[in-house]
Amino acid sequence: MIKFFRKIRQNLLSDGKTGKYFKYAIGEIVLVMVGILLAVQVNNWNIDKNNSKQEVALLSQLENEYEENLKEVNEKIEMRFAILSSINELFSYIDNGIEGVPLDTIRLHITRTFKNPTFDGPDGVIQEILNSGKLYLIQNPELKIHLSNWKNTVQKVVEEEQLLVTHNTTYYYEYCRQNFNQRKMRGNSSEDELMNVYRLSDNKTTDDFKITGENSESEYRKYLNDITISNYLLWSNAYCRNANIQSIGLKEKIEQILGIIRTELKNKSE
Template sequence: MIKFFRKIRQKLLSENKFSKYLLYAVGEIVLVVIGILLALQINNWNQQRIENKQEIEILISINDEFRYNLRELDRSIKINKKVAQSCLELTKLIRLDSISKVPEIVDSLLVNIGDFNSFDARIGVTEEIVNSGKLSILENDEIRNHLGNWLKILADDEEDVLFRSDNYTMNLMPFLMKRFPLSNGELTKKLEFDKNNYLVTYKEKSPFKMNLSTEDLMQFENQVWHHKHNHDYVVINELNIRDFVTTTIKMIEEELNKKK
C-alpha cells in the first residue's frame, strides 16, 4: 500500500502537477489521521471490553463474599440473641429471689450467657480490590462508596466485640467463679461445632452449692446487666451490618442485571 502511494506521488511530481500533488498529500494525511483515529477507537473498544469483563468478575466475587458474610451474620445474630434472652431470664430469677430454687436452670443460663459469638467477616476479596485500586473499575459510584466504608464498619464493630469479651473475662467470670459451681454447666453444654459429639463432659454435679448473700444478689444483677449492656452493642452492630450487607448485595445484583 505504501509503495502504491509513493508511485502516485512520483507520477504527479514528474508531470509537474504540483497543485494536484498538494491536494493528494493532504488527502493522504487525512487518510493517515483517520487510520490512527480508527486504531485508537478500536483499542479503546478493546480496553473497554476488557474492563467491562473485569468489572463483572469483580462484582460476582464481591457478591459471593457478601452472601457468605450474610449467612455468617444470621448465624451470629441468632446465637447472640439467645445470650441476651438468657441475661433477661437470669435477671428475672434474681429479682424473684429464685436463684437457689432452680439451680439446674441457673446452670444452663450461665452457660448460655457465656456462649456469645463474634461475627468473623470474610474480607479477602473486598480488601484486595480496595487496596489494589481496582475499586475504580466499578462504574457505579454508590457501590464504590459502599465498599469503601465496609472495612471501617467492621473495625468499629471489633471495638465493641473486644470490650464485651474483656468485661466478661475480667469482671463477670471472677464474680461467678467465687459463688457458683460453674462445672455444672458441663451437664447442659453442647458446642454447635461439635457435630460428631467428640466433646467429653462431666457426668456428675459438683458437690459445691451456690452461695450468694443479699449484697451478692444485687451485684449479680449488676454484673448480668453490664454484660448484657455490652453485648447489646454487638447485637445492634450486627443487625446494622446485616442491613449494610443486604443493601450491598441488592445493589450489586441490580448492577449485574444491567450488564447482562
C-alpha cells in the same frame, strides 16, 4: 500498500502536477489520521470490553462475599438475642427463685452468658479490590463508596463487641473462677446448638476428653444470690444490646450493598 502510495506521489511529481500532489498528500495524511483514530477507538473498545468482564467477575465475587457477611452478622445477632434472653431468665430466677426450674435449664442460661459473639465476616475480595487499585473497575459510584468505607463500617460493630469481650474476659470470667465451683455448674446435658454456629466442624472426637460435672442446686443458688453476678449480668445486657444495635445497622448496610451488586449484575447481563 505503502509502495503503492509512494509510486502515485512520484508519478505526480514527475509529471509536474504539484497541485494535485499536495492535494493527494493532504488526503493521505487525513487517511492516516482516520486510521489512527479508528485503531485507538478499537483499542479503547477492547479495553472497555475487558474491563467490563473483569467488573462482572468482581461483582460476582463480591456478591458471594457479602452473602457470607450477611449470614455471619445474622448468626451473631441471633446469638446475642439468645444471650439477652438468658440474662432475662436469670434475673427472673434472681427475683422469683428457682423452684420447679430444671437445673439443666439454669445451666443453659448461665453458660450462654460466657459467650462472646464477634463479627468475623470475610473481606478478601474487598481488600483485593482496594489494595490492587481495581476499584476503578467498579462503575457504580454508590458501590465504590460502600467498598471504600467498609472497614470503618465494620469497625463500629467491632468496637461495641469488644466491650463485651473485655467485660467477660477481664472481670466476669475471673470472678466466676474464683467464687464458684465450675464442676458443680456443668451437667451433662446436650450442647446448645444456637450458640455453636461459629464452629467449623461438628466432629465429636474431642468429647472423649470432656471433663464431666454435675448440676448442683446449691451452687446455682449461690450464683443467683450473688449481687456482683447481678451487676455483671446488667453490664452484659447493656453491651449485648449496644452490639446488636450496631450489628443490625451493619446487616441493613450489607443488604443495601447486595441490592446494588445484584442490580448491577442483572443490568450487565441484559
